[in-house]
Amino acid sequence: MRARLLLEDGTECVGTALGAAREQFGEVVFNTGMTGYQEVLSDPSYCGQIVVMTYPLIGNYGINRDDFEAVRPYIHGFVVREHCDLPSNWRRAQTLHELLAEYEIPGIAGVDTRMLTRKIREHGTLRGLITTADTPTAELVERIKQTPLLTDQVARVSTKSVFSCPGSGPRIVLIDFGAKHGILRELGKRGCDVVVVPYQTTAEEIRRLRPDGVLLSNGPGDPKDVPQAIQTIRGLLGEYPLFGICLGHQLFALASGADTEKMKFGHRGGNHPVKELASGRTYITSQNHGYAVTAESIAGTGLEITHIALNDGTVEGLCDRSKRAFSVQYHPEAAPGPYDSSYLFDQFLQLIASTKGERTYAETT
Structure with a gap:
């Protein structure tokens, strides 16, 4: 036809x-x-x-x-x-x-x-x-x-109810803005007790779940179309270790006072080079996003740029050390894509363990 x-x-x-x-x-x-x-x-x-x-x-x-x-x-x-x-x-x-x-x-x-x-x-x-x-x-x-x-993509793809993927490790509340199964696989490999919640879940509702850490998932669309999520993240910052991926990275930036903008044609593929500023190392990453955090908006927010895209210089990673929070624009769960960045899940668990004074996943395997 x-x-x-x-x-x-x-x-x-x-x-x-x-x-x-x-x-x-x-x-x-x-x-x-x-x-x-x-x-x-x-x-x-x-x-x-x-x-x-x-x-x-x-x-x-x-x-x-x-x-x-x-x-x-x-x-x-x-x-x-x-x-x-x-x-x-x-x-x-x-x-x-x-x-x-x-x-x-x-x-x-x-x-x-x-x-x-x-x-x-x-x-x-x-x-x-x-x-x-x-x-x-x-x-x-x-x-x-x-x-x-569309402006309601997150509402279309997010889970409609809370569900759990039990484990014997730390409890991670995964806020689902359109989470890929790869995130659950990476957390499951590390024995995490994962509770997945809808995108509009409030900070108070998340507190009732007694998390050890909070993970902000990837998802579709403009981060400014989910203002309720920005409020939730703002209410949780500094209270729990926090890790943001892709849309979660952008929402973390907005909750911290930075800004985002629509990119000309975005990053979509499994071969994008990203530089980690602290080590100088370059990682090949999997990416899928049409919005980015504007670098000039970060001043005065307490955020620090940790990674940049080598193709166009856009912001690819952020952290706020005082609030035990960090994020990346790319996909460390990498499905499909390279596995270079899966260490970020270990880094998240190490942050949780240091907060609780416990041994890390890497130390026990």
Whole structure:
């Protein structure tokens, strides 16, 4: 079936329909990962977005049961150069097309993803839609221009109720703004007693759970769209050791008095170099974000920049030593992506242990 991708600037790409034959609007972004399309599809941070994969061949190892990063995908559309409908991996349970159709996500194959990526890099992220209809181009472009972007993505992807993943280690309250399963896996490896709570949980409700530490998860959208979370974090700062990841990093900065801004085209992929300022070491990181903390807003907040992106100099890590809190813009749970930064979970547990005067996870393994 014929499908079309249209952008707000009038660009039209014609290709083959993939997944659901329906019309869907979203913010068009690109991901530079060479593998891990299943994890990209199931990352809640892509809620409301149409993702262009820069790697040309997608679908060749299918979809399997174990590599999901959420219970379901929230992505609004998927754009690929070449789709493989005969995956060969022994674990595969579905094809990419079957997964997209199951969750009513439209996709398009056979388009020039390199051209789309260059356009987004030059002009910034663009609003667009995927459709199989023959609606006139001018009408669709006008519809795109009049359709606002989502502002409630966190509410869509966050857990609706509290649940626990029991362990014998320290109790971590994970505030779910769209948490990837990789975060739970990393905490579980370390024996943590994890309690996952919805994004709008108050500071007082978290205190009742008697946490040893608080982890702010990744998630989609503009951090300023979840002001209640900023208030919660502000109420917890200095009371418990705190670790923020991606959106959690941005919310930690806002709660501390810093500011955030929308990036031109964001960072999305598994190959982004980040420099740790204290050691001078460079880590290759997995990233997925369209907003960043503004460096000039940090003065006078008590925050210290700990990491920077080597590609563009943006802020990639913060800490407030007096409040036992730190954060990174990238994904140390790395699914998909490198494992260089998983030590940050150990660092978080060491901070908790030093607060309690206990032995650390690293000392007991």
